[in-house]
Amino acid sequence: MKTNNVPLVSICIPTYNGETYIEECLNSALSQTYKNIELIISDDASSDRTLALINRLKENTEIPIHIFHHAPKGIGANWNNCIKNSNGQYIKFLFQDDVLAPDCVEKLVNVMFSESNIALVYAKRHFIHTEHSESILEFKNVYGNLHENWSNLKIKEGVIEGKTYLKDRNFLNAPKNKIGEPTSVLIDKACFDKVGYFNEELKQALDCEFWSRLMPFYNIGFVDAYLSSFRLHAAQASAVNKSEKINETEVLYKMYYDTLLPYLHKECRQKLQKRFHPILSRLVKLKARFS
Structure with missing residues (x-):
């Protein structure tokens, strides 16, 4: 169990024209x-009233608000800049x-302190949206209760070993x-x-790639409650990436092949080996060519 005190939590808010x-x-x-x-505010050179609104709120609270101006280098770089300028023991994006x-931070910290x-x-998180388009409905259906998309792994409130996630046969499946x-x-x-930090070369999959990097070494906690709300709208990064047809599945799978292969379920290992093993992948391509 971790030290029983009240650690500083850095709420990290990367901004750009928000x-x-x-x-x-x-x-x-x-x-x-x-x-x-x-x-901790890391701002990627906003040209609207974002910083003015933040400074106005800063004047009316005793909670420390630290603003860092950051040259735009992609969302991953902005996330990492938040972390590197934070003072807290824990990071809450x-x-x-x-x-x-x-009660979001309080409940998450309680679980964090429950064991070492x-x-x-x-x-879990709610969705906020003002429009009811087909794409938003599709997003809600696919990305609703994410923790229910495992095969044999039944996620309940509490803590489990990170390797358990990697062993599930649905690890590579959508979402x-x-x-x-x-x-x-x-x-x-x-x-x-x-x-290490978030992979700044990725635009869409950098969060799940980082979560997977933690799993071989650490335990993961879950709170069975809706503690945040994720806004769906046409200008958000995930929607823009989709409109630009950014698909990082192949890059993500190659990272898993290089770093996580021994931890994965047999079916997942076979899938990645067929894709990236220099001999097996060639045999698969030859078989497809002559079948």
């Missing part, structure tokens, strides 16, 4: 029942379009991210020293 929802976002962070927090439930070697605690977006998780900052 004036539409940033006040709602920040107010949800400032309203946490868990009081030992700081807000909050994206500029999203909101936290008032936990690197990540996650929870690829069965943990959730960074807004739905709490991370022990110490784990970045062991496994």
Whole structure:
């Protein structure tokens, strides 16, 4: 069990032209029942009123709000800049379009403290949307309760070994991210020293790739409650990536092949070996060619 104190939690908010929802976002962070927090803002050169709105709120709270100006180098670089400038023992991401439930940090920290070697605690999240398009309906159906998309792994509130996730036969199946977006998780900052930061080469899959990197070494906690709300709208990064037809499955699978293969279920190992093993993949291609 971890030391019984009240550690500082850094609520990390990467921003870029987020004036539409940033006040709602920040107010949800400032309203946490868990009081030992700081807000870390990493701004990618916003040209709208984002920083003005943040500074106005900063003047009216005693909670520390630290603003760092960051040259745009992609979302991963902005996420990592938040982490590197944080002072907390734990990292709680909050994206500029999203909101936290008032007891979000408190409940996640409670599980984090329940036993040792936990690197990540996650929870369910609501969706916020004002439009009811077919694409949003499809997103909700596919990415609703992510923790229910495993095969033999029945996720219940509590803590399990990270390797257990990797052993499930559904690990490679859609949805690829069965943990959730960074807004739905709490991370022990110490784990970045062991496994590195978010992969800045990725645009879409950088969160689930990082979660998988933790799993061989750490335990993972789950809270069976809706502790955050993820906003769906046409301008969000995932929607833009989809419109630009960004698909990182092949890159992600190659990373898994290179780093996680021994931990995976037999069916997942075979799938990756057929794809990337220099001999097996050639045999598969030859068989397809002559069949």
